[in-house]
Amino acid sequence: MNFNLISHQHKAAMRSPIYGKSIGIKLLMGFIFFIISLELLGFAFFVGTALAKQGGDPLNELLSYFIYFFAAMLILRSLMQKLPTMAAMPYLLLPIKKSRLVNFILTKPLYNILNIIPIIIIVPILIPLSAYLTSGQVLLILASIIICDLFVNYLAIYIKRVQIKYEIVFYIFLLSIVLFGFVDHFNLIDIKSYSASIFQSMIEQPVLLLVPAAMFLGAYFLNYRLLFGNFSLEEFSKGTASAKGSLSKLTYFERFGKIGEFMMLEMKMIVRNKRSRTLLMISPLFALYGLMIYPKPDMLEEIAMIFVIGVFMTGSFMMNYGLYLFSWESAHFDLILTSNSSYLNYLRSKYHLMVLSSLIMYFLVLPYTYFGFTILLVNTVALIFNIGANTFFLLYFACNNNKYMDVSRGAAFNYQGVSSQHFFLMIPLMLLPLILYAPFGIMGYSTLGLAFIGTIGLLGIIFHEKLLIAVTKRFIYKKYKMAEGFRIKS
Template sequence: MILTLLTHQWKSELRSSVFKKSLVLNIILGLLILYFGSIFLFLGFYLDDILLKVFPGQDVVAVFNGGLLYYFLIDLFFRFLLQEMPVLAVQPYLHLPVRKSKLVHYLLLKSIPSFFNLLPFLLIVPFMVSAVVPAHGQSMAVVWLLALVAITLLNNYLLLYFKRQMSTKPLYTLAFGLTIALLMLLDYIGVLQLQVVSKAIFGAMLQQPWLLAVPMLLLVGAYTLNYGFLKGHTYPEELKVHKTAAVTGANIAFLNRFGEIGKLIELELKLIWRHKRTKSIITMSVFFLFYGLIFYNKGTYLDGFGFLIFVGIILSGMPMFNYGQFLPGWQSAHFDGLLTQRISPYQFYRAKYWMVVPVILLAYVLTLPYGFFGYKIILINTATLLYNIGVNVFVIFFFSVYNKDRLDLSKGSAFNWQGVGASKFVMILPAMVLPILIYLPFGLLGVPYAGIAAIGGLGLLGVIFKKQLLQFSANRFLEHKYKLAAGYRQSA
């Protein structure tokens, strides 16, 4: 049975839309994997020498152990951004003599050979051979490695569980994110020293091998949580929509004064409010408002400008990135009908623009308290706010014509994760990297504030010429609308 499922999954991968994506995106994604893999492998062989130079006279294994908790917290954050949900189309198997438990176990086990699970061991295994084995012996080193494997897989299953819960119980996911943010805050104010705790925990693994049972039991618990949730949500009546929910909600009077644009924004807001998939985007965007806590409390980051620009782009722009990366896929279920309406592409994109801009402004206002970490943060975040409104919105619109994956918003089950993955994130890279490239020459010339002004000025120009940029976006939509319609029909 496992071999049969593997064969079916392989055929599904070969026939998936991933292979029909732009060749450039696939090459960029492959180069990123190769780049980060090479960096981790290189660091693994030389990490003990590097730590000895940075921390002279200290035990390099203890120093490494002190950073492991930080790593696993950061790992959870990036998994939330990039890790794809393992998907198996279970509905065709449910009427066959195949045990549901086998399907669920297969779905959970196929998430193990993930990039996020394998990448850290390009660093850990060489470090174990060069530093841990000589200091603590081979058997203790193996116990230590197995503990790290268990915690890595624990992160994997925790992330999958809470990401699935986000569609049905977003408050659970919110509590999970707030717990991580609270740990970071306690570490910042000195109540909980994560480095000391990390040293104690992983140092004990090298002294008391029986402690390996703790992460193993936690891993079994996380696996059981996922198993129970998936097994309880694979009934045919939950995977198929039998009726359409009644339309609820009154008109938004405030938007009526804006004519056709206001009506389009109102329809978009109703779409967001009525579907679990779109609600989860809002929940995810809220988490990123706490992103600054990870970096602003580190003096090394506040001394420079480049990294602060990157953080500023994310703080005010992530709601736009989260929602905009799927445009116009949110309307994929009724896209053919949309093409027959008397709505011009210019009106369509203008409505999207004026729906996104207030959200960006709100995110900026909510993150103003970060200014207590330094006046530079306010200046940089203001410049990146202008850049997001004047440039990055149109970058998202530019790439929107390549989003040919249909999004079934009527499905609220854990298996409905179309379009989520690293390939979409690669499309957002230009929006995040370009402002840093604009700043770079000014930084090299020693006039960093001129670089910040250039970023804000370019964004201001985009705001001034937004009509022309919206028309350009509309013209691109006209060129690709039939390809989009065909893509949504094929992936239905």
């Protein structure tokens, strides 16, 4: 029976119209994963060599970082791992036990490509440490890594499934990550010593491996119970009505006329569809990127570096959303073209929505002023440049995208609507301000460089109406080609 189910899934994938059209994207992503794997192998071997050379107790030092590793894997899986699914409705009409179908779905994560990352990292680290370890210790380390990663795997799946219906779960998860980083940064709890103690105990007393094994089985059971109880309920994937209808009570934007109506419709689309909602929920995570850079005093002297980070953080949602600016509405793009509204108002609404998202992200990163006034200055200039320049850059080049996108599908490993231009478009978005700043930075006039970039952004804000008119002409020129492409559903 399981073999037949696997065969059906394979045939469905091979016969899908998406398979042939997305093979280029799959090859590109496969190549990128191959390069990343080689880099991870090299980095892991370097870490193992460094641990072996420093003497002392390299095993204890290695084990002290295991909790950080699994926390990183939990975040990675939560962001990138696709939920295991199958077209279950046809099987419900056949004499197949629902429990068998649920178990089949829950075994699919065991074949996820992310599962090899722990092995790719830990094996090269252990090779230089082989002189300090017995074969039994090596096997126990590998066993603990595999079992704990299985627990993390199914925990991430459970969190993602529950947050579909209760989005508050995502924010609790996000808050937990922030608290973990806060506790670690200010050394409120010695996480490294706890990590070393826990995993050292597993190696010295293998019977303790039953604890993470029980945690894995518990996570599997939670997923099983959740799927079994909601296997054929459509409302589970749609979320609660109150959560999706909350925006209907927001009437503030109605005072802006047609522009406000367009913005309201766009925000409803973002909240009500899985792919756009996922992007909305993960955008605040990009604000945490500063924690990797700002606490290092020497990095604050690199104005160019913190400026690029400022552009990225204040414009994270704007950039990710703007890359597919018209594809989000590809399902009803023809209706937009035939509606009794001006295209200029339509583009104004998108411009103001991107401006609003950048302002929200700016206020989220304001607490980084704690690390210095320079950060506040740089982030302010980055915000002005994003609003006055990058928004129009995205509006202009979004007119070239004519690939259909189903916004109801998940975002993880979903390359529908993605083309090579999206990867290359991110380069000028991030590098253009750096190129503009470079001559001033080389000559040692950092403040003058920031003033120059800020002036460009201010000019874009002052003349935003003229720029929107120019983009509207581009949109009118490209609208028929865009509409033709959006009609091709894959």
